[in-house]
Amino acid sequence: MEMRLKGKTAVVTGAGGRIGIAICSRLAAEGAAVVCADLTRENAEKAAETIRSAGGCALPCRVDVTRSDEVRLMAETALGNFGSVEILVNNAGGSAGLFRRLSRFENTTEEIWRRVIDLNLNGTLSCIHALLGQMIEHQYGKIINMSSVAAEKGILDRVDYSAAKGGILSLTRALALEVGQYNINVNCISPGMIAGAAAIPHQGTWLGRSGEPREVAALVAFLASDDSGFITGDNHTIDGGRVLGVRFHPRKEK
Amino acid sequence: MLASYGAKVAVTAPTLEEAQEIVAEIGEAGGEAIALSADPADVDQIGRMIRSAAETLGSIDILINNAQGNLRAADSSRTFPESEPAQWTLLLDVLLQGTIATIRYVLPQMIERRTGRIVNLVSVAGVSGLQGAPVRSAVEGGIIALTRSLAMDYGAYNICVNSIASGAIRSESDPDSTIGGSVFGRTGTPDEVAKLVCFLCSEEAGYITGQNYMIDGGCTLGPKEE
Numbered sequence: 001m002e003m004r005l006k007g008k009t010a011v012v013t014g015a016g017g018r019i020g021i022a023i024c025s026r027l028a029a030e031g032a033a034v035v036c037a038d039l040t041r042e043n044a045e046k047a048a049e050t051i052r053s054a055g056g057c058a059l060p061c062r063v064d065v066t067r068s069d070e071v072r073l074m075a076e077t078a079l080g081n082f083g084s085v086e087i088l089v090n091n092a093g094g095s096a097g098l099f100r101r102l103s104r105f106e107n108t109t110e111e112i113w114r115r116v117i118d119l120n121l122n123g124t125l126s127c128i129h130a131l132l133g134q135m136i137e138h139q140y141g142k143i144i145n146m147s148s149v150a151a152e153k154g155i156l157d158r159v160d161y162s163a164a165k166g167g168i169l170s171l172t173r174a175l176a177l178e179v180g181q182y183n184i185n186v187n188c189i190s191p192g193m194i195a196g197a198a199a200i201p202h203q204g205t206w207l208g209r210s211g212e213p214r215e216v217a218a219l220v221a222f223l224a225s226d227d228s229g230f231i232t233g234d235n236h237t238i239d240g241g242r243v244l245g246v247r248f249h250p251r252k253e254k
Numbered sequence: 255m256l257a258s259y260g261a262k263v264a265v266t267a268p269t270l271e272e273a274q275e276i277v278a279e280i281g282e283a284g285g286e287a288i289a290l291s292a293d294p295a296d297v298d299q300i301g302r303m304i305r306s307a308a309e310t311l312g313s314i315d316i317l318i319n320n321a322q323g324n325l326r327a328a329d330s331s332r333t334f335p336e337s338e339p340a341q342w343t344l345l346l347d348v349l350l351q352g353t354i355a356t357i358r359y360v361l362p363q364m365i366e367r368r369t370g371r372i373v374n375l376v377s378v379a380g381v382s383g384l385q386g387a388p389v390r391s392a393v394e395g396g397i398i399a400l401t402r403s404l405a406m407d408y409g410a411y412n413i414c415v416n417s418i419a420s421g422a423i424r425s426e427s428d429p430d431s432t433i434g435g436s437v438f439g440r441t442g443t444p445d446e447v448a449k450l451v452c453f454l455c456s457e458e459a460g461y462i463t464g465q466n467y468m469i470d471g472g473c474t475l476g477p478k479e480e
Contacts, residue, residue, distance in 0.1 A: 177475045180437020199461075206409030211461035218458035227449040230421075230442035233472040241405045241464040 016043020421470025
Protein backbone atom coordinates (compact mmCIF):
# COMPACT_ATOMS: atom_id res chain seq x y z
CA MET A 1 0.00 0.00 0.00
CA GLU A 2 1.27 3.45 -0.94
CA MET A 3 1.58 5.78 2.06
CA ARG A 4 0.06 8.84 0.42
CA LEU A 5 -1.44 10.22 3.64
CA LYS A 6 1.54 9.96 5.96
CA GLY A 7 1.55 12.80 8.51
CA LYS A 8 -2.06 13.76 7.77
CA THR A 9 -5.02 13.70 10.16
CA ALA A 10 -8.46 12.70 8.94
CA VAL A 11 -11.87 13.10 10.55
CA VAL A 12 -14.40 10.55 9.31
CA THR A 13 -18.03 10.82 10.42
CA GLY A 14 -20.36 7.84 10.35
CA ALA A 15 -17.17 5.89 11.06
CA GLY A 16 -18.86 2.76 12.42
CA GLY A 17 -20.99 1.96 9.37
CA ARG A 18 -19.86 -0.58 6.79
CA ILE A 19 -18.58 2.08 4.39
CA GLY A 20 -17.29 4.22 7.28
CA ILE A 21 -15.10 1.45 8.68
CA ALA A 22 -13.67 0.73 5.22
CA ILE A 23 -12.84 4.43 4.75
CA CYS A 24 -11.23 4.69 8.20
CA SER A 25 -9.15 1.55 7.63
CA ARG A 26 -7.96 2.66 4.21
CA LEU A 27 -6.98 6.18 5.29
CA ALA A 28 -5.11 4.74 8.26
CA ALA A 29 -3.43 2.11 6.08
CA GLU A 30 -2.08 4.95 3.94
CA GLY A 31 -0.58 6.59 7.01
CA ALA A 32 -3.22 9.02 8.26
CA ALA A 33 -4.20 9.39 11.93
CA VAL A 34 -7.97 8.95 11.89
CA VAL A 35 -10.59 10.45 14.18
CA CYS A 36 -13.40 7.89 14.02
CA ALA A 37 -16.56 9.86 14.72
CA ASP A 38 -19.89 8.16 15.15
CA LEU A 39 -23.28 8.69 16.75
CA THR A 40 -22.64 5.88 19.22
CA ARG A 41 -19.51 5.45 21.31
CA GLU A 42 -19.65 1.73 20.56
CA ASN A 43 -19.46 2.28 16.78
CA ALA A 44 -16.70 4.88 17.13
CA GLU A 45 -14.70 2.43 19.27
CA LYS A 46 -15.32 -0.37 16.78
CA ALA A 47 -13.87 1.67 13.90
CA ALA A 48 -10.91 2.82 16.01
CA GLU A 49 -10.23 -0.73 17.18
CA THR A 50 -10.23 -1.99 13.58
CA ILE A 51 -7.53 0.56 12.75
CA ARG A 52 -5.46 -0.13 15.87
CA SER A 53 -5.53 -3.88 15.40
CA ALA A 54 -4.00 -3.29 11.96
CA GLY A 55 -1.28 -1.15 13.54
CA GLY A 56 -2.76 2.26 12.62
CA CYS A 57 -3.39 5.40 14.62
CA ALA A 58 -7.00 6.12 15.61
CA LEU A 59 -9.05 8.16 18.04
CA PRO A 60 -12.71 7.30 18.65
CA CYS A 61 -15.09 10.22 19.09
CA ARG A 62 -18.81 10.18 19.82
CA VAL A 63 -20.70 12.87 17.96
CA ASP A 64 -24.23 13.65 16.82
CA VAL A 65 -23.54 15.67 13.65
CA THR A 66 -26.96 17.32 13.92
CA ARG A 67 -25.78 19.05 17.12
CA SER A 68 -23.39 21.86 16.28
CA ASP A 69 -22.12 22.02 19.88
CA GLU A 70 -21.10 18.35 19.70
CA VAL A 71 -19.52 18.90 16.28
CA ARG A 72 -17.46 21.79 17.67
CA LEU A 73 -16.35 19.54 20.52
CA MET A 74 -15.35 16.87 17.99
CA ALA A 75 -13.23 19.44 16.11
CA GLU A 76 -11.61 20.57 19.37
CA THR A 77 -10.84 16.97 20.34
CA ALA A 78 -9.30 16.26 16.93
CA LEU A 79 -7.22 19.44 16.95
CA GLY A 80 -6.25 18.97 20.61
CA ASN A 81 -4.90 15.50 19.89
CA PHE A 82 -3.33 15.95 16.47
CA GLY A 83 -2.79 19.71 16.06
CA SER A 84 -4.43 19.98 12.66
CA VAL A 85 -6.98 18.20 10.46
CA GLU A 86 -6.14 17.97 6.76
CA ILE A 87 -8.87 15.57 5.63
CA LEU A 88 -12.58 15.66 6.43
CA VAL A 89 -14.83 12.86 5.19
CA ASN A 90 -18.50 13.67 5.77
CA ASN A 91 -19.80 10.14 5.65
CA ALA A 92 -22.55 10.33 8.28
CA GLY A 93 -25.98 10.27 6.72
CA GLY A 94 -28.88 8.17 5.66
CA SER A 95 -32.48 8.17 4.52
CA ALA A 96 -35.66 7.88 6.58
CA GLY A 97 -35.03 4.14 6.25
CA LEU A 98 -32.70 4.56 9.25
CA PHE A 99 -35.76 5.01 11.42
CA ARG A 100 -38.08 2.88 9.27
CA ARG A 101 -40.08 5.79 7.91
CA LEU A 102 -39.58 5.55 4.14
CA SER A 103 -42.72 6.58 2.30
CA ARG A 104 -44.14 8.49 -0.63
CA PHE A 105 -43.74 12.19 0.06
CA GLU A 106 -47.52 12.66 0.23
CA ASN A 107 -47.51 10.40 3.29
CA THR A 108 -44.48 11.81 5.11
CA THR A 109 -44.42 14.36 7.91
CA GLU A 110 -42.45 17.52 8.50
CA GLU A 111 -40.71 15.86 11.45
CA ILE A 112 -39.33 13.14 9.15
CA TRP A 113 -38.02 15.40 6.41
CA ARG A 114 -36.48 17.79 8.94
CA ARG A 115 -34.61 14.87 10.54
CA VAL A 116 -33.34 13.64 7.17
CA ILE A 117 -32.21 17.08 6.03
CA ASP A 118 -30.64 17.79 9.43
CA LEU A 119 -28.63 14.58 9.43
CA ASN A 120 -27.39 14.76 5.84
CA LEU A 121 -27.23 18.42 4.91
CA ASN A 122 -26.90 20.37 8.16
CA GLY A 123 -24.59 17.70 9.59
CA THR A 124 -22.25 18.10 6.62
CA LEU A 125 -22.36 21.90 6.81
CA SER A 126 -21.63 21.85 10.58
CA CYS A 127 -18.61 19.57 10.25
CA ILE A 128 -17.16 21.61 7.40
CA HIS A 129 -17.72 24.87 9.28
CA ALA A 130 -16.02 23.51 12.40
CA LEU A 131 -12.85 22.47 10.55
CA LEU A 132 -12.61 24.88 7.61
CA GLY A 133 -10.99 27.76 9.50
CA GLN A 134 -7.87 25.82 10.42
CA MET A 135 -7.66 24.37 6.88
CA ILE A 136 -7.65 27.93 5.51
CA GLU A 137 -5.04 28.89 8.09
CA HIS A 138 -2.80 25.99 7.00
CA GLN A 139 -3.55 26.55 3.31
CA TYR A 140 -4.33 22.89 2.89
CA GLY A 141 -7.41 20.73 3.03
CA LYS A 142 -9.32 17.85 1.45
CA ILE A 143 -13.06 17.79 2.05
CA ILE A 144 -14.95 14.76 0.79
CA ASN A 145 -18.72 14.68 1.12
CA MET A 146 -20.95 11.68 0.61
CA SER A 147 -23.71 12.54 -1.82
CA SER A 148 -25.78 9.91 -3.58
CA VAL A 149 -27.12 8.94 -6.95
CA ALA A 150 -30.36 10.25 -5.40
CA ALA A 151 -28.95 13.76 -5.87
CA GLU A 152 -28.80 13.64 -9.66
CA LYS A 153 -31.46 11.05 -10.39
CA GLY A 154 -33.91 10.97 -7.48
CA ILE A 155 -35.01 7.81 -5.64
CA LEU A 156 -38.58 6.79 -4.88
CA ASP A 157 -39.74 7.18 -1.26
CA ARG A 158 -36.72 9.38 -0.60
CA VAL A 159 -37.78 12.86 -1.72
CA ASP A 160 -36.28 14.39 1.45
CA TYR A 161 -33.07 12.36 1.13
CA SER A 162 -32.75 13.26 -2.56
CA ALA A 163 -33.13 16.94 -1.65
CA ALA A 164 -30.54 16.72 1.12
CA LYS A 165 -28.02 14.87 -1.08
CA GLY A 166 -28.67 17.33 -3.91
CA GLY A 167 -27.85 20.04 -1.39
CA ILE A 168 -24.56 18.31 -0.58
CA LEU A 169 -23.65 18.16 -4.28
CA SER A 170 -24.41 21.86 -4.71
CA LEU A 171 -22.59 22.97 -1.57
CA THR A 172 -19.58 20.96 -2.77
CA ARG A 173 -19.47 23.02 -5.97
CA ALA A 174 -19.98 26.43 -4.30
CA LEU A 175 -17.49 25.71 -1.51
CA ALA A 176 -14.89 24.52 -4.03
CA LEU A 177 -15.19 27.94 -5.69
CA GLU A 178 -14.68 29.74 -2.39
CA VAL A 179 -11.75 27.82 -0.97
CA GLY A 180 -9.69 26.82 -4.01
CA GLN A 181 -7.50 29.86 -3.38
CA TYR A 182 -6.50 28.29 -0.04
CA ASN A 183 -5.44 25.06 -1.68
CA ILE A 184 -8.49 23.22 -0.38
CA ASN A 185 -10.17 20.61 -2.57
CA VAL A 186 -13.87 19.90 -2.08
CA ASN A 187 -15.39 16.89 -3.80
CA CYS A 188 -18.28 14.55 -3.35
CA ILE A 189 -18.82 10.87 -3.98
CA SER A 190 -22.10 9.26 -5.00
CA PRO A 191 -22.03 5.57 -4.10
CA GLY A 192 -24.76 3.27 -5.32
CA MET A 193 -25.61 -0.32 -4.41
CA ILE A 194 -22.71 -0.95 -2.02
CA ALA A 195 -23.04 -4.31 -0.26
CA GLY A 196 -21.49 -5.60 2.96
CA ALA A 197 -17.97 -6.97 3.02
CA ALA A 198 -17.86 -8.53 -0.44
CA ALA A 199 -19.57 -7.88 -3.74
CA ILE A 200 -22.59 -10.01 -4.55
CA PRO A 201 -24.15 -10.66 -7.98
CA HIS A 202 -26.86 -8.09 -8.59
CA GLN A 203 -29.12 -7.31 -11.53
CA GLY A 204 -29.46 -3.69 -10.42
CA THR A 205 -26.15 -2.56 -11.94
CA TRP A 206 -24.74 -2.85 -15.45
CA LEU A 207 -21.68 -4.62 -14.05
CA GLY A 208 -24.00 -7.29 -12.67
CA ARG A 209 -22.69 -7.01 -9.12
CA SER A 210 -22.88 -4.77 -6.11
CA GLY A 211 -19.92 -2.70 -4.98
CA GLU A 212 -17.73 -3.26 -1.94
CA PRO A 213 -17.06 -0.72 0.82
CA ARG A 214 -13.33 -1.05 0.10
CA GLU A 215 -13.95 0.22 -3.43
CA VAL A 216 -15.60 3.38 -2.09
CA ALA A 217 -12.73 3.70 0.39
CA ALA A 218 -10.18 3.53 -2.47
CA LEU A 219 -11.94 6.44 -4.18
CA VAL A 220 -12.00 8.40 -0.91
CA ALA A 221 -8.26 7.77 -0.47
CA PHE A 222 -7.56 8.94 -4.03
CA LEU A 223 -9.52 12.16 -3.44
CA ALA A 224 -7.86 12.62 -0.02
CA SER A 225 -4.37 12.29 -1.51
CA ASP A 226 -2.25 14.73 -3.45
CA ASP A 227 -2.74 12.53 -6.53
CA SER A 228 -6.00 14.40 -7.07
CA GLY A 229 -4.73 17.94 -6.44
CA PHE A 230 -6.34 19.39 -9.58
CA ILE A 231 -9.74 17.76 -9.02
CA THR A 232 -12.28 19.91 -7.18
CA GLY A 233 -15.98 20.76 -7.08
CA ASP A 234 -17.11 17.59 -8.77
CA ASN A 235 -19.24 14.58 -8.05
CA HIS A 236 -17.68 11.13 -8.37
CA THR A 237 -20.22 8.43 -8.93
CA ILE A 238 -19.26 4.86 -8.02
CA ASP A 239 -22.29 2.70 -8.68
CA GLY A 240 -21.48 0.03 -11.25
CA GLY A 241 -23.35 2.14 -13.77
CA ARG A 242 -26.60 1.75 -11.85
CA VAL A 243 -28.16 5.04 -12.96
CA LEU A 244 -27.01 5.09 -16.59
CA GLY A 245 -29.50 5.14 -19.41
CA VAL A 246 -33.25 5.41 -19.67
CA ARG A 247 -35.72 3.64 -17.43
CA PHE A 248 -39.22 2.90 -18.57
CA HIS A 249 -41.51 3.45 -15.62
CA PRO A 250 -44.78 1.56 -15.97
CA ARG A 251 -47.80 3.74 -15.43
CA LYS A 252 -49.69 2.63 -12.36
CA GLU A 253 -53.45 2.27 -12.56
CA LYS A 254 -55.27 4.16 -9.84
CA MET B 255 3.01 6.26 -15.63
CA LEU B 256 0.98 3.18 -16.60
CA ALA B 257 4.30 1.51 -17.45
CA SER B 258 5.74 2.49 -14.08
CA TYR B 259 2.80 0.69 -12.44
CA GLY B 260 3.79 -2.45 -14.34
CA ALA B 261 1.66 -2.32 -17.49
CA LYS B 262 3.11 -3.26 -20.85
CA VAL B 263 2.21 -0.30 -23.04
CA ALA B 264 1.63 -0.01 -26.78
CA VAL B 265 2.34 3.63 -27.55
CA THR B 266 0.52 4.75 -30.66
CA ALA B 267 0.95 7.97 -32.57
CA PRO B 268 0.32 9.26 -36.10
CA THR B 269 4.02 8.69 -36.92
CA LEU B 270 6.22 5.84 -35.75
CA GLU B 271 9.02 8.26 -34.80
CA GLU B 272 6.81 10.03 -32.24
CA ALA B 273 5.77 6.73 -30.71
CA GLN B 274 9.36 5.46 -30.64
CA GLU B 275 10.53 8.52 -28.74
CA ILE B 276 8.04 7.80 -25.94
CA VAL B 277 8.87 4.09 -25.96
CA ALA B 278 12.54 5.03 -25.51
CA GLU B 279 11.64 7.20 -22.49
CA ILE B 280 9.62 4.34 -20.95
CA GLY B 281 12.53 1.96 -21.61
CA GLU B 282 15.02 4.27 -19.91
CA ALA B 283 12.75 4.37 -16.86
CA GLY B 284 12.72 0.56 -16.77
CA GLY B 285 9.28 0.03 -18.29
CA GLU B 286 8.13 -2.14 -21.13
CA ALA B 287 6.59 -0.66 -24.28
CA ILE B 288 6.23 -1.03 -28.02
CA ALA B 289 5.70 1.66 -30.65
CA LEU B 290 2.95 1.57 -33.25
CA SER B 291 1.53 4.12 -35.60
CA ALA B 292 -1.69 4.75 -37.46
CA ASP B 293 -3.39 7.67 -39.07
CA PRO B 294 -6.12 8.40 -36.48
CA ALA B 295 -8.50 9.32 -39.30
CA ASP B 296 -8.04 5.98 -41.08
CA VAL B 297 -10.26 3.28 -39.61
CA ASP B 298 -8.51 0.41 -41.45
CA GLN B 299 -5.11 1.51 -40.20
CA ILE B 300 -6.49 1.66 -36.64
CA GLY B 301 -7.83 -1.88 -37.00
CA ARG B 302 -4.45 -3.21 -38.19
CA MET B 303 -2.65 -1.33 -35.42
CA ILE B 304 -4.86 -2.85 -32.71
CA ARG B 305 -4.41 -6.37 -34.12
CA SER B 306 -0.68 -5.84 -34.15
CA ALA B 307 -0.72 -4.54 -30.54
CA ALA B 308 -2.78 -7.52 -29.37
CA GLU B 309 -0.46 -9.99 -31.13
CA THR B 310 2.71 -8.44 -29.73
CA LEU B 311 1.47 -7.90 -26.17
CA GLY B 312 -0.64 -11.05 -25.97
CA SER B 313 -3.79 -9.23 -24.91
CA ILE B 314 -5.11 -5.72 -24.33
CA ASP B 315 -6.60 -5.09 -20.88
CA ILE B 316 -6.53 -1.30 -20.94
CA LEU B 317 -7.32 1.17 -23.71
CA ILE B 318 -6.61 4.88 -23.29
CA ASN B 319 -8.05 7.06 -26.03
CA ASN B 320 -5.99 10.21 -25.81
CA ALA B 321 -5.74 11.28 -29.45
CA GLN B 322 -6.83 14.89 -29.13
CA GLY B 323 -3.75 17.07 -29.39
CA ASN B 324 -3.09 19.59 -32.11
CA LEU B 325 -6.73 19.72 -33.09
CA ARG B 326 -7.75 22.73 -31.09
CA ALA B 327 -6.78 24.99 -33.96
CA ALA B 328 -8.98 23.06 -36.35
CA ASP B 329 -12.08 24.40 -34.66
CA SER B 330 -10.96 27.88 -33.82
CA SER B 331 -9.03 29.03 -36.89
CA ARG B 332 -12.20 30.54 -38.35
CA THR B 333 -15.57 31.54 -36.95
CA PHE B 334 -18.17 28.83 -37.27
CA PRO B 335 -20.20 30.55 -40.03
CA GLU B 336 -17.00 30.87 -42.07
CA SER B 337 -15.76 27.36 -41.40
CA GLU B 338 -15.34 24.73 -44.10
CA PRO B 339 -16.66 21.16 -43.85
CA ALA B 340 -13.07 19.92 -44.04
CA GLN B 341 -12.43 21.43 -40.60
CA TRP B 342 -15.35 19.59 -39.03
CA THR B 343 -14.49 16.37 -40.77
CA LEU B 344 -11.00 16.47 -39.30
CA LEU B 345 -12.46 16.68 -35.78
CA LEU B 346 -15.19 14.15 -36.47
CA ASP B 347 -12.80 11.69 -38.14
CA VAL B 348 -9.90 11.88 -35.76
CA LEU B 349 -11.64 12.41 -32.44
CA LEU B 350 -15.05 10.80 -32.70
CA GLN B 351 -14.59 8.17 -35.40
CA GLY B 352 -11.02 7.44 -34.26
CA THR B 353 -12.28 6.77 -30.72
CA ILE B 354 -15.19 4.66 -31.97
CA ALA B 355 -12.92 2.62 -34.25
CA THR B 356 -10.25 2.01 -31.63
CA ILE B 357 -12.83 0.75 -29.14
CA ARG B 358 -14.52 -1.33 -31.84
CA TYR B 359 -11.32 -3.23 -32.58
CA VAL B 360 -10.19 -3.62 -28.95
CA LEU B 361 -13.55 -4.77 -27.55
CA PRO B 362 -13.87 -8.31 -28.99
CA GLN B 363 -10.83 -9.67 -27.16
CA MET B 364 -11.86 -7.82 -23.96
CA ILE B 365 -15.30 -9.42 -24.22
CA GLU B 366 -13.76 -12.83 -24.84
CA ARG B 367 -11.50 -12.50 -21.80
CA ARG B 368 -14.24 -10.84 -19.73
CA THR B 369 -12.03 -8.02 -18.53
CA GLY B 370 -11.24 -4.54 -19.72
CA ARG B 371 -10.79 -0.90 -18.89
CA ILE B 372 -11.41 1.87 -21.38
CA VAL B 373 -10.67 5.50 -20.55
CA ASN B 374 -11.54 8.21 -23.05
CA LEU B 375 -9.84 11.55 -22.55
CA VAL B 376 -11.75 14.65 -23.54
CA SER B 377 -11.81 18.22 -22.31
CA VAL B 378 -14.25 20.39 -20.36
CA ALA B 379 -15.59 21.53 -23.76
CA GLY B 380 -17.54 18.30 -23.98
CA VAL B 381 -19.25 19.00 -20.65
CA SER B 382 -19.67 22.75 -20.44
CA GLY B 383 -19.20 23.88 -24.02
CA LEU B 384 -16.29 26.07 -25.03
CA GLN B 385 -16.49 29.47 -26.64
CA GLY B 386 -15.13 29.36 -30.17
CA ALA B 387 -15.07 25.57 -30.29
CA PRO B 388 -18.59 24.37 -31.11
CA VAL B 389 -17.64 21.37 -33.20
CA ARG B 390 -14.97 20.15 -30.82
CA SER B 391 -17.49 20.51 -27.96
CA ALA B 392 -20.01 18.45 -29.94
CA VAL B 393 -17.43 15.75 -30.67
CA GLU B 394 -16.31 15.54 -27.04
CA GLY B 395 -19.91 15.48 -25.82
CA GLY B 396 -20.37 12.60 -28.25
CA ILE B 397 -17.46 10.72 -26.72
CA ILE B 398 -18.96 11.16 -23.23
CA ALA B 399 -22.31 9.77 -24.45
CA LEU B 400 -20.47 6.93 -26.22
CA THR B 401 -18.74 6.17 -22.92
CA ARG B 402 -22.04 5.87 -21.03
CA SER B 403 -23.68 3.65 -23.64
CA LEU B 404 -20.72 1.29 -23.91
CA ALA B 405 -20.61 1.03 -20.11
CA MET B 406 -24.16 -0.33 -20.17
CA ASP B 407 -23.61 -2.70 -23.08
CA TYR B 408 -20.39 -4.32 -21.85
CA GLY B 409 -20.65 -4.05 -18.06
CA ALA B 410 -21.75 -7.67 -17.96
CA TYR B 411 -18.33 -8.61 -19.38
CA ASN B 412 -16.54 -6.81 -16.55
CA ILE B 413 -15.49 -4.01 -18.87
CA CYS B 414 -15.49 -0.53 -17.31
CA VAL B 415 -15.72 2.46 -19.62
CA ASN B 416 -15.13 5.96 -18.27
CA SER B 417 -14.14 9.36 -19.57
CA ILE B 418 -11.98 12.10 -18.14
CA ALA B 419 -12.66 15.75 -18.97
CA SER B 420 -9.61 17.88 -18.35
CA GLY B 421 -9.34 21.64 -18.00
CA ALA B 422 -6.22 23.73 -18.40
CA ILE B 423 -3.33 21.27 -18.25
CA ARG B 424 0.19 22.63 -18.64
CA SER B 425 1.87 21.42 -21.78
CA GLU B 426 5.54 20.62 -21.61
CA SER B 427 6.31 22.69 -24.69
CA ASP B 428 4.54 25.76 -23.34
CA PRO B 429 4.40 25.61 -19.52
CA ASP B 430 2.76 29.02 -19.12
CA SER B 431 0.18 28.55 -21.85
CA THR B 432 -3.06 28.59 -19.89
CA ILE B 433 -3.13 29.57 -16.24
CA GLY B 434 -6.62 31.06 -16.02
CA GLY B 435 -9.77 29.35 -15.01
CA SER B 436 -8.73 27.14 -12.11
CA VAL B 437 -9.81 28.04 -8.57
CA PHE B 438 -6.28 27.12 -7.47
CA GLY B 439 -4.68 29.82 -9.62
CA ARG B 440 -2.55 27.25 -11.40
CA THR B 441 -2.79 24.85 -14.29
CA GLY B 442 -2.93 21.11 -13.85
CA THR B 443 0.00 18.92 -14.80
CA PRO B 444 0.13 15.97 -17.20
CA ASP B 445 1.20 13.90 -14.17
CA GLU B 446 -2.05 14.71 -12.39
CA VAL B 447 -4.07 13.51 -15.37
CA ALA B 448 -1.93 10.37 -15.51
CA LYS B 449 -2.64 9.68 -11.80
CA LEU B 450 -6.38 9.80 -12.50
CA VAL B 451 -5.99 7.54 -15.54
CA CYS B 452 -4.00 5.05 -13.46
CA PHE B 453 -6.60 5.12 -10.68
CA LEU B 454 -9.45 4.41 -13.10
CA CYS B 455 -7.43 1.56 -14.65
CA SER B 456 -6.50 0.04 -11.29
CA GLU B 457 -8.17 -3.02 -9.83
CA GLU B 458 -9.60 -0.84 -7.06
CA ALA B 459 -11.71 1.24 -9.43
CA GLY B 460 -13.58 -1.79 -10.77
CA TYR B 461 -16.99 -0.53 -9.63
CA ILE B 462 -16.71 2.80 -11.45
CA THR B 463 -18.20 2.72 -14.93
CA GLY B 464 -20.03 5.01 -17.32
CA GLN B 465 -18.74 8.07 -15.49
CA ASN B 466 -17.12 11.27 -16.58
CA TYR B 467 -14.52 12.39 -14.05
CA MET B 468 -13.53 16.05 -14.28
CA ILE B 469 -9.96 17.21 -13.69
CA ASP B 470 -10.22 20.91 -14.28
CA GLY B 471 -9.27 22.70 -11.06
CA GLY B 472 -12.90 23.78 -10.81
CA CYS B 473 -12.80 25.87 -14.01
CA THR B 474 -16.34 24.87 -14.98
CA LEU B 475 -17.82 25.96 -11.62
CA GLY B 476 -19.75 29.16 -11.07
CA PRO B 477 -21.45 31.72 -13.32
CA LYS B 478 -19.81 33.63 -16.19
CA GLU B 479 -18.91 36.61 -14.05
CA GLU B 480 -18.90 37.31 -10.32
